[in-house]
Amino acid sequence: MNPFSYGGVVGNGEFCNRVEELADLTETMKSSGRCFVYAERRMGKTSLVMRALEKLSRKDFIPVYVDLWPTDGSASFAATTARAMTTAAETNTTKLLELGKTLFGRLRPSVSLDDSGQPKVDFGIDGRTVSKTDLTEVLEAPAALAARSGKKVVMVFDEFQQIVEYENDLAERQLRSSIQHHKNVAYLFLGSRKHLLQSMFLDQSRPLYRSAMHYPIGPIQTKHWQPFITKRFSDNKKRFPRPLVAELCERTQGHPFYTQHLCHVLWSLIEPGGVVEAAHLDQAVSELLRRESHAYVTLWESLTKNEQRFLRGLASSETPPKPFSSDFTRQYGLRTASTAQRAAESLVAGDVIEREASSYVITDRFLRLWVSQLQS
Incomplete structure (x- = not known):
């Protein structure tokens, strides 16, 4: 198996370093903090936060992950958030409906079975505009869930910049109004379009101005990549000299996705017992650029x-x-x-x-x- 993973959410053993970031985010969750986590696309922020959630004891915490990427307005924001909270707290069909009605009675919850026979909860707000009262019910639910369960709730909103595209700023305003009073609830807002996110949290005219601390996720330093990469090659009886690892990291600028992707291709070029040479690195880069060339030409001409x-x-x-x-x-x-x-x-x-x-x-x-x- 190729030991280098790229794309999608990666597991614990596939992380290079991120020890400090993982500790910081875990502490934010445990202390019911507010954190705005931003990074370039594919920097691994979602994988990092998911790993932090995994470290929390289910006896003491209810982790709620809300992917806002598919949402297009306040109604889908409300339904997506309510669904994520309900399914994070309960899996039993009867209790799922009971919890949905308790927390989100205005949204008319119902439970059915998906294609695999697992229960899923839906809300009867499709095709209509949600009111301020509807959103208030949804955004007060984390505190209500914490009080009901006796556990801390961790709310993670991924691709948070999506709410900038909504029909109005109702979701932003209600978020600010609700979260500032919540106890035993942590909020993490993740995003990859930094200029949009910063406008939401640093612009004095926006509802969420200064409502969360800022936590940027950046590239990984070469000194951390070198032992990570060389070990994965040596574990498969392949040798990757450290100076060439440094050259690889210079080409990818330490960005996790591109570093892992290039290592993935390079690893497949080297036979067991082989040694990575400069020509192999050039070959791997050429192969990747050949694959992407059509997309790059299209972009360049635009x-x-x-x-x-x-x-x-x-x-x-x-x-x-x-x-x-x-x-x-x-x-x-x-x-x-x-x-x-x-x-x-x-x-x-x-x-x-x-x-x-x-x-x-x-x-x-x-x-x-x-x-x-x-x-x-």
């Missing part, structure tokens, strides 16, 4: 010339550049700082790049390598 120039500049820089400096704009044909600013704003809105400190990063590390190859 960009304006100035957006392409801005990306070329980011891809060419070994260290984070100053993208609005005269040196950068002159070198990459952007003419003025305002031209570069407009290109950056458009690329951020399209999730192609992400703000990082005083510079930007190309979020897809393989796209960065592909653009870099265009230069040569």
